[in-house]
Amino acid sequence: MAFKKEGAEFTDAVKFKDYALSFAAEEASRFSNEDGDVASAKVDFALSSAASLSASKHTAKIKELRRFLKSKEIKDAAGNSGTGTKGREDGVIQSTAAFKRTEAEKGSRMNTTKKQITKEKRQAARKTAVAKMLRAKGMVGNELGTEKVTGDAFRDGNSGAVRAITEILNPATYLKSLFVKIAGVIAPHMMVVLLYLSVFMILVSLIAGMFTSINTVTTTVTGFISKYSGRGSIIAEESLDEEEIDEIVEDSGATGRQKDVIRYALSKVGYPYSQTDRTSGSAYDCSSLVYYCWMAAGVDISYGGGYPPTAAAEASKLYSKGEVVNSTRLDIKDMEPGDLIFYGGHDNGRFLGIYHVAVYVGNGEVVEAFNEKHGVVYQTLRTKNLILVLRP
Known part of the structure; x- marks a missing residue:
């Protein structure tokens, strides 16, 4: 081959x-x-x-x-x-x-x-x-x-004699070892302390959560009762003195006869509620209160009837003769002191199902003959079942 x-x-x-x-x-x-x-x-x-x-x-x-x-x-x-x-x-x-x-x-x-x-x-x-x-x-x-190359020339070249200097002869190496030993001794005690702290924090969180839950439940229940009872936030149900009334009237921004209307209404806070004695001057129901408030300003909202009509009758007369401030939505900016706020919507055979009326005094507050329990009160505006705002 x-x-x-x-x-x-x-x-x-x-x-x-x-x-x-x-x-x-x-x-x-x-x-x-x-x-x-x-x-x-x-x-x-x-x-x-x-x-x-x-x-x-x-x-x-x-x-x-x-x-x-x-x-x-x-x-x-x-x-x-x-x-x-x-x-x-x-x-x-x-x-x-x-x-x-x-x-x-x-x-x-x-x-x-x-x-x-x-x-x-x-x-x-x-x-x-x-x-x-x-x-x-x-x-x-x-x-x-x-x-692996890190890009750090000192780290990548840390071997041989360089390693002897950077690690073996470096005091930090032994300090690290010492710290590790100290940590090994302290760690168990620290774990016990942390355990107790964790238990303490859990207990604090549970207690805080319990009180928060109680507060939430209380607020919810109160809101529920308020919603279905129709009760707003009462500011005062005891009589107001002249100085308090003057301050409220001044802050309301009322002018002219508006001041007369709300001053009369505020002067009746604390009076009892009564349908039987609604014209006596010593007790009021909702419609008689607003009737006498506007009579104090020289305006007869019965339009010649000479007697306080019901809330539905007042609303019916004012709807045809007065000024409709709001009939679809509530906008407090459009309301003025003395405006009459009507509540309804129920099928009670009356005009718009109206069953209650209050006097607006400004700043989202009203005076109304609320019920037999509270009488005439000064409180925040309630919006539930509010269907009409009228101005004589």
Whole structure:
């Protein structure tokens, strides 16, 4: 062949295991999410473990052969001693040729065993060396694969002599170790303290939550009762003195006859509620109160009737003769002191189902003959069932 004619020859023997190792490393890196060097290092570590295991088997074989040699020597020594004694007792002398042949066979077996021991030693040493080499190679590959460049030249180059200065000879290293030990001693006590603090905070939170819940429930219940009872926020249900009345009138922004209307209304706060005595001047119901308030300003909202009409009748007359301030939505900005606020919407057979009326005094406040329990009160404007605001 031309190949042979050229005189070409291999200078290095090609070994199958080299290809096997390379192939295994490539395949491991191909099917792994890790760096190729890391995968190859894992293969090297696995092969190193296998080589170490094989070396251990050879070492165990050596121990077994040595035990065999030792037991053989003891047995032969005992046999020789016993034969000599028996020979002297029986007077039998073994021939020189037979003795030599026996000794030669013993020596041959001993030599064979020693050679096996030597062979096992070499195999163990060779595989141990291979295991160490593979492990060293794996460690290098692992470092190459896992070492990440941070961009910090000092950190990336922190190895060798530099590492000795930055870590081994650096007092901060030992201070960190000291802090770790101190933390280990203090930590259990801190955990106990934190546990007690946590329990305390939980109890405080529960108590605070309980009071918050009580307050929320109280507010909800009060709002519910207020909603369905029609009761607003009463400012005063006892009589007001002149100074208090003057201050309210002044703050209301009322002018002219508006002042007369609301002053009269405020002067009746604290009076009892009564439909029977509604025209007596000592008690009022809702419609008689507003009737006399406007009479104090010189305006007859009965329009010649000469007697306080019901709230629905007042609303009906004013709706046709007075001024409609609001009939669809409430806008306090459009309201003025003295305006009459009508509540209705119920099917009671009256005009717009109206059943109650109050006098607006300004700033979102009214005076009204509320009911028999509270009488004439000064309170905030109620909007539930408010359907009409009229101005005489």
